[in-house]
Amino acid sequence: MRLFFAILGHPVSHSLSPRFQQAAFDALGIDASYLPFDLPPERLQKGLEALRTLNVSGFNITLPHKEAMLGCVDTATQTASEIGAVNTVISTEGRWLGENTDGPGFLLALERFLEENRLPFPTHALLFGAGGSARSVLWALSKRPVTHLLMVNRTLSRGKELLKLPFLSTIRTRMAADLTDPALGNWLSDSPGALLINTLSLHAFQGRSVPFPPLEGLPLSGHLLFDLSYASKESGTAGGLTPFLHMGTPYRTPRQNGLGMLLFQGALAFEKWTGRKAPVEKMESVLRDATGQDSLWRSV
Numbered sequence: 001m002r003l004f005f006a007i008l009g010h011p012v013s014h015s016l017s018p019r020f021q022q023a024a025f026d027a028l029g030i031d032a033s034y035l036p037f038d039l040p041p042e043r044l045q046k047g048l049e050a051l052r053t054l055n056v057s058g059f060n061i062t063l064p065h066k067e068a069m070l071g072c073v074d075t076a077t078q079t080a081s082e083i084g085a086v087n088t089v090i091s092t093e094g095r096w097l098g099e100n101t102d103g104p105g106f107l108l109a110l111e112r113f114l115e116e117n118r119l120p121f122p123t124h125a126l127l128f129g130a131g132g133s134a135r136s137v138l139w140a141l142s143k144r145p146v147t148h149l150l151m152v153n154r155t156l157s158r159g160k161e162l163l164k165l166p167f168l169s170t171i172r173t174r175m176a177a178d179l180t181d182p183a184l185g186n187w188l189s190d191s192p193g194a195l196l197i198n199t200l201s202l203h204a205f206q207g208r209s210v211p212f213p214p215l216e217g218l219p220l221s222g223h224l225l226f227d228l229s230y231a232s233k234e235s236g237t238a239g240g241l242t243p244f245l246h247m248g249t250p251y252r253t254p255r256q257n258g259l260g261m262l263l264f265q266g267a268l269a270f271e272k273w274t275g276r277k278a279p280v281e282k283m284e285s286v287l288r289d290a291t292g293q294d295s296l297w298r299s300v
């Protein structure tokens with residue numbers, strides 16, 4: 001019988017997951033369909049009931065349902081529970097296991113980026129954003145030797161709240177600031193080689209005269225930029241350069257957009273559903289075709 005997989009989100013039409021997950025099933029000769037479903041929050045429960053009725057084998061969850069999904073699964077892995085969000089569900093005889101592959105996927109992509117640029121793991125990290133994906137990033141950073149963390153978010157209270165996550169106790173120095181805090185410049189000057197990660201939504205600063213205003217005029221020389229957003233052909237952003245990454249151009253900083261994380265979180269989900277090694281090269285080539293980027297890893 002043909003297996004059935006899905007992705008739920010709102011909106012979901014922009015998602016590249018159906019393209020690269022379907023290509024992965026096809027590449028391994030697995031008889032399966034992977035379909036997108038656009039479900040606003042008020043229709044999520046009905047949608048989940050339909051997936052149970054249709055005996056779904058597994059599915060992904062994207063914005064804005066990842067946190068709500070934690071309360072909708074039969075059990076959750078330790079990773080999903082710690083992060084507080086589910087992006088992957090594995091169904092075994094109708095029982096749903098909630099998993100989070102965003103945190104591990106981010107870590108794999110970050111390590112590949114560092115390897116490509118022959119860089120050690122940074123001890124200082126600055127994170128823009130305190131939404132759902134910021135929790136996955138924080139979880140990943142807490143697993144590595146990061147000693148200093150600055151959280152920067154429009155809503156300061158949300159940033160401060162995230163700093164209370166129990167797993168962050170591994171990070172010695174933790175501070176929160178808002179997007180206009182002058183402390184940002186001092187922190188950057190005092191933190192050579194720091195990793196700057198953006199989880200603010202791509203639309204947050206588009207259309208402004210400065211691509212990413214919080215970094216305007218600040219010293220970025222020697223820092224590393226990693227954006228969770230990525231540019232698609234449709235967004236018209238050439239060469240994978242998002243507004244955040246654009247800020248590093250004058251400094252020739254190593255930069256990585258979110259396609260690498262997208263690839264690895266998807267590959268990890270595929271492996272959990274099928275028990276087989278994901279055809280990562282095939283999935284990567286689908287992402288290259290879809291975005292017009294000639295490499296996911298070249299410093300853009």
Ligand SMILES: NC(=O)c1ccc[n+]([C@@H]2O[C@H](COP(=O)([O-])OP(=O)(O)OC[C@H]3O[C@@H](n4cnc5c(N)ncnc54)[C@H](OP(=O)(O)O)[C@@H]3O)[C@@H](O)[C@H]2O)c1
Binds near residue numbers: 155200228229265
């Ligand atoms: N590459 C991947 O695999 C991957 C995986 C997950 C997510 N992502 C991307 O990461 C991004 C964030 O996702 P998320 O799940 O964390 O979203 P989210 O939970 O909605 O959080 C959005 C963040 O953006 C901030 N923000 C929104 N509008 C803003 C504005 N106009 N000005 C300033 N700040 C603004 C919010 O600040 P406040 O707290 O002040 O509202 C919050 O920190 C999305 O672009 C998503 O596509 C990529």
